[in-house]
Amino acid sequence: MFANEEILALDEQYVIHTYGRYGVEFVKGLGVVLTDAAGHEYLDFLAGIGCTCLGHAHPALVAALTDQVSKLWQISNYYHEENRGEFARLLSELLSTTTDESGHIIGSTSDGWKTFFSNSGAEANEGAFKLARRWGEKHLDGASGIVTARKSFHGRTLATLAATGQDVFHKSFGPLPVGFDSVELNDIDALIEALDHPSDKTGPVCAVMLECIQGEGGVWPAELEYLRAVRQACNERGILLMVDEVQTGVFRTGAPFAFQRASIVPDVVTVAKGVAGGFPTGGVAARTEVADLLVPGDHGSTFGGNPLAVAAGRACLQTLLDEEVGEHVITTGEYLAKQLSALPHVLEVRGAGLMRGVQFDVPVANELVEQGLKRADGKRHGFVLNHIGDSILRFLPPLIVEREHVDELCDALQDMLQ
Numbered sequence: 544m545f546a547n548e549e550i551l552a553l554d555e556q557y558v559i560h561t562y563g564r565y566g567v568e569f570v571k572g573l574g575v576v577l578t579d580a581a582g583h584e585y586l587d588f589l590a591g592i593g594c595t596c597l598g599h600a601h602p603a604l605v606a607a608l609t610d611q612v613s614k615l616w617q618i619s620n621y622y623h624e625e626n627r628g629e630f631a632r633l634l635s636e637l638l639s640t641t642t643d644e645s646g647h648i649i650g651s652t653s654d655g656w657k658t659f660f661s662n663s664g665a666e667a668n669e670g671a672f673k674l675a676r677r678w679g680e681k682h683l684d685g686a687s688g689i690v691t692a693r694k695s696f697h698g699r700t701l702a703t704l705a706a707t708g709q710d711v712f713h714k715s716f717g718p719l720p721v722g723f724d725s726v727e728l729n730d731i732d733a734l735i736e737a738l739d740h741p742s743d744k745t746g747p748v749c750a751v752m753l754e755c756i757q758g759e760g761g762v763w764p765a766e767l768e769y770l771r772a773v774r775q776a777c778n779e780r781g782i783l784l785m786v787d788e789v790q791t792g793v794f795r796t797g798a799p800f801a802f803q804r805a806s807i808v809p810d811v812v813t814v815a816k817g818v819a820g821g822f823p824t825g826g827v828a829a830r831t832e833v834a835d836l837l838v839p840g841d842h843g844s845t846f847g848g849n850p851l852a853v854a855a856g857r858a859c860l861q862t863l864l865d866e867e868v869g870e871h872v873i874t875t876g877e878y879l880a881k882q883l884s885a886l887p888h889v890l891e892v893r894g895a896g897l898m899r900g901v902q903f904d905v906p907v908a909n910e911l912v913e914q915g916l917k918r919a920d921g922k923r924h925g926f927v928l929n930h931i932g933d934s935i936l937r938f939l940p941p942l943i944v945e946r947e948h949v950d951e952l953c954d955a956l957q958d959m960l961q
């Protein structure tokens with residue numbers, strides 16, 4: 544479609560084809576707008592899969608990264624550096640927040656959190672598994688099993704694939720690490736059965752890992768009541784509750800973290816995607832009691848928490864707080880859901896805040912993504928959309944998206960669905 548021929552040819556010949564790419568080459572972005580190599584403009588409703596939460600080239604992130612890039616990029620984790628502690632402190636502050644069920648901030652707890660910084664969501668989850676197993680070793684007679692949910696997604700490394708409750712991702716890549724099994728989401732009896740009568744796959748269980756809204760699986764929310772029941776079941780057995788907030792975290796659902804809408808406090812939370820506004824960074828955060836189980840030599844990463852990443856992360860979290868982005872996400876997200884619900888062929892709109900999935904009664908999702916891009920030629924904007932399977936569109940726009948962008952999107956979808 545709209546990409547430089549030479550760029551396409553190089554990609555075809557030299558890059559491993561793990562993605563079926565669309566024929567568009569983006570060359571710049573500003574706010575919610577992306578521009579391709581031919582100068583066409585697009586409204587971005589994917590945000591690099593939920594990463595560029597402040598939009599493209601936000602001045603606060605540009606300033607933080609520009610300042611840092613001329614000073615220091617990489618020193619290793621053997622030394623102290625500015626911004627790492629501040630970034631972790633801001634994360635701790637956000638993790639200690641309490642909200643109502645809609646995500647409005649209502650207070651804070653006295654819990655302290657510590658973070659290990661990784662480079663991605665999968666690595667963050669790997670760190671969580673190690674914490675869980677250390678917990679099992681110390682407190683649960685060596686229990687090492689980890690229970691997750693069907694339709695979950697936790698990453699592409701071998702252990703995160705084993706944790707991912709979708710067989711389609713497992714084929715061809717075995718043997719996967721042992722000790723993982725999944726149960727139906729929102730079925731508390733199935734979870735309790737897996738904890739009290741562990742399957743051969745897990746053996747005795749040390750932790751449960753869940754997404755509060757399953758993103759890659761098709762935008763399937765965990766019921767708030769279910770999350771509360773899971774917390775209680777874990778408490779009663781001394782088992783860790785680990786929440787994968789890689790996609791739902793950092794105001795994506797309106798609340799600083801999606802678990803807060805259920806008024807629970809997990810033991811371990813993983814983050815990535817939006818936590819540094821699109822600069823590659825992840826982290827595993829744990830309540831201090833759990834975090835302190837890891838000691839020097841237990842875990843590491845060459846690039847994790849590097850000076851550029853923590854400068855971006857600190858600036859991103861501070862800006863999200865200063866600009867009260869959470870309130871904007873709640874109102875704009877409700878508006879987006881209402882407008883999407885009114886479109887033809889829509890069976891259901893799921894999710895919260897600016898993480899929404901639309902279930903269609905016809906297999907049109909692929910075609911809508913293609914058509915959305917093609918509209919860049921001739922219309923005011925094309926649209927960057929995302930489908931999961933044939934009948935689900937997933938929306939993860941920058942958190943600064945405005946109602947006028949939503950209106951333009953829904954007018955275009957209405958037109959394409961005619």
Ligand SMILES: Cc1ncc(COP(=O)(O)O)c(C=O)c1O
Nearest residue numbers: 663664665696697698789790815
């Ligand atoms: C919930 C969740 N966990 C983990 C991951 C893996 O993150 P990454 O691709 O940064 O490794 C993803 C990626 O989509 C995700 O949605």
